[in-house]
Amino acid sequence: MAPYEALYRKRCMTPLCWLKPREDLTLGTEVVQQTTEKVELIQERMRIAHSKQYSYQDKTRKDLEFEAGDHVFLRVTPWTGYIHDPPHVIELDNIQVKENLTYEILPLRIEDRRTKHLRGKEIPLVKVIWGGASGQDATWELESQIRVAYPSLFESGKFWGQNF
Structure with a gap:
């Protein structure tokens, strides 16, 4: 051969x-x-x-078992005339995804302000309320960075009862 x-x-x-x-x-x-x-x-x-x-x-590979009433996600190709059941449809959040597959969460408001003392330095911080797909989150950020990135948050009436 x-x-x-x-x-x-x-x-x-x-x-x-x-x-x-x-x-x-x-x-x-x-x-x-x-x-x-x-x-x-x-x-x-x-x-x-x-x-x-x-x-x-x-x-x-895992065998999955479901019971009546369980909620599951399915990938469905829409058909012409496809009829869906509105109570079982979960609406997607409107998220703008960038080319590098990240998205930006925008600040809603500044809720509080404090100054941190570190080795003789005073560091001004602001508590920022962020709005996103999962609801609202709060973080303490450097005031100088937030002022540069989001100056509109420091306009009168935007900060928790105080003006800057």
């Missing part, structure tokens, strides 16, 4: 092999034997790799 046939189990029908079927090739039996052994080794290793991949797939 020719090396190509041993590897692919069919005759070579491409211009890469210029031999006609049943044409004798003057190769030593040692070369043919070595090639056949290498092809068999490659096939065996491919079977082992396939078996390992298949076993990994089975380990990561």
Whole structure:
């Protein structure tokens, strides 16, 4: 059997092999034997790799069980005339995603102010209320950075009863 046939189990029908079927090739039996052994080794290793991949797939697959009334997310391709049940539809938040797959949460208001004393320095901080998809979060930020990034928050009436 020719090396190509041993590897692919069919005759070579491409211009890469210029031999006609049943044409004798003057190769030593040692070369043919070595090639056949290498092809068999490659096939065996491919079977082992396939078996390992298949076993990994089975380990990561989980059978899921649901009960009546459970809420689940489904990926559905809309059809023409697709009728949905409004109580089961979850509205998505309007989030503007940037090209680097991040999104910006904008500040709603400044709720409080304090000064932190650190090694003889006074660091002015403001408590910022952020609005986002998950509701509202509050963080303490450097007042100087917030003034530069969001100057409109320091206009009269925007800060929790105080003017700056």
